[in-house]
Amino acid sequence: MNFPNFPLYASLKKDEYKELTEREKDELTDLIKAMNEDRHNTIYALIRSYHLDHDATIQVLPYSGKQLKTGPKFDIDCFPSQLQNILYQFATIS
Numbered sequence: 001m002n003f004p005n006f007p008l009y010a011s012l013k014k015d016e017y018k019e020l021t022e023r024e025k026d027e028l029t030d031l032i033k034a035m036n037e038d039r040h041n042t043i044y045a046l047i048r049s050y051h052l053d054h055d056a057t058i059q060v061l062p063y064s065g066k067q068l069k070t071g072p073k074f075d076i077d078c079f080p081s082q083l084q085n086i087l088y089q090f091a092t093i094s
Contacts, residue, residue: 006045006049008042008045008046008090009045009046009049009050009053009086012046012086012089012090013050013053013082013086014085017081017082017085017086018085019081019084019085020081020084020085020088024088025076025077025084027088028076028084028087028088028091029076031091031092032087032091035091040071042090043087043090043091044072046083046086046087046090047062047063047065047074047079047083047087048062050080050082050083050086051063054080061074063075063078063079063080063083064078065078
């Protein structure tokens with residue numbers, strides 16, 4: 001599946017990527033917590049795009065996500081390595 005209407009996902013998705021270290025995962029978690037609502041929505045859009053691009057089974061909240069009153073919550077460790085890398089790249093963009 002192609003996502004021509006979401007160029008951010010296309011630009012961050014790479015065939016070659018490295019797995020995040022535990023320090024990078026912790027940094028990603030802290031960066032996401034500090035983001036505003038618009039950037040949280042973009043994070044969710046990246047998760048959703050990756051899910052639709054790679055999984056045949058459509059889920060409202062993939063990767064063991066939970067819906068809380070404040071919005072969706074995910075565990076970074078439940079994401080595939082490539083998705084973790086995509087999110088890290090996005091979160092570290094200034």
